[in-house]
Amino acid sequence: MCRSNANEVAFTRRKLNDKFYRWHTSYVGHLKERSLKEQMRRDPTKVIRKVVFHMLPKNRLQDDRARKLRIFVDDKHPFADKPLQPYIMPPLNVSELKARPR
Secondary structure (H helix, E strand, O other): OOEEEHHHOOOOOOHHHHOEEEEEOOOOOOEEEEEHHHHHHHOHHHHHHHHHHHHOOOOOOHHHHHHOOEEEOOOOOOOOOOOOOOOOOOOOOHHHHOOOOO
16 A cells, blocks of 8 residues: 655656647547646546556556555545554665675
8 A cells, every 4th residue: 555645746858748648539630638747636546646657567456456555646545544654674684785605
């Protein structure tokens, strides 16, 4: 489960104006497109959901994993009273860094 505030997403370079989302309406000549800037103004959760969905491995678990993603537009969400605990990586053992003999 991942939690994110959709309004706090930052993009690199000119991506807000240069990236477009395109879809077809199944009618002849009805190819629609919307810029990333306009999509972020309308519904920023769809942008994050699409990005995360394309990062998931393409297997049977993809839909189940995507369903568990929770995206919130602002700081008001049901988990606000529970502070996030940072994950600290355990130190590596020296034996893990050595090459195994073949």
